[in-house]
Amino acid sequence: SSHCSKKMENILLSSSKPVQKSYVPKLHKGDVKDKFEAMQKAREERNQRRSRDEKQRRKEQYVREREWNRRKQEMKELLASDEDDDAKSSKTDKGYVPKLIGTVKGKFAEMEKQRQEEERKRTEEERKRRIEQDMIEKRKIQRELAKKAQELRGRQCH
Numbered sequence: 001s002s003h004c005s006k007k008m009e010n011i012l013l014s015s016s017k018p019v020q021k022s023y024v025p026k027l028h029k030g031d032v033k034d035k036f037e038a039m040q041k042a043r044e045e046r047n048q049r050r051s052r053d054e055k056q057r058r059k060e061q062y063v064r065e066r067e068w069n070r071r072k073q074e075m076k077e078l079l080a081s082d083e084d085d086d087a088k089s090s091k092t093d094k095g096y097v098p099k100l101i102g103t104v105k106g107k108f109a110e111m112e113k114q115r116q117e118e119e120r121k122r123t124e125e126e127r128k129r130r131i132e133q134d135m136i137e138k139r140k141i142q143r144e145l146a147k148k149a150q151e152l153r154g155r156q157c158h
Contacts, residue, residue: 062104065111072118 062108065115069111069114
């Protein structure tokens with residue numbers, strides 16, 4: 001009977017899933033502490049690298065935006081100089097006096113504000129254009145309806 005229970009115990013032991021190696025701390029060496037410190041160090045290095053990359057990305061983004069704004073400004077000035085100089089240039093100048101804010105955060109905020117303003121103008125113009133288009137369509141439809149109505153009236157009289 002003891003032989004049978006021994007066999008059962010072995011089966012139970014062997015059937016249990018293998019424990020993952022990383023969870024078997026060998027406490028008699030100092031390697032758990034070492035492993036922990038190594039992981040800690042790796043994590044810190046990863047974080048530093050990530051923040052470095054992030055900083056670099058932000059810097060590049062800022063440079064790109066500045067370049068883009070400069071190009072847009074040049075285009076605006078070119079377009080403004082084409083038309084009647086007095087009326088247009090005074091307007092564009094007023095719109096494009098960048099506040100000289102020393103901090104990068106301030107510059108970003110300013111750029112963001114400018115971008116949103118341009119976005120708003122764009123959507124406004126788009127909306128006007130669409131409304132105009134709609135009006136044209138409506139007039140066309142009304143004209144066609146009127147024509148049809150006239151034709152119908154003409155037929156009824158005869």
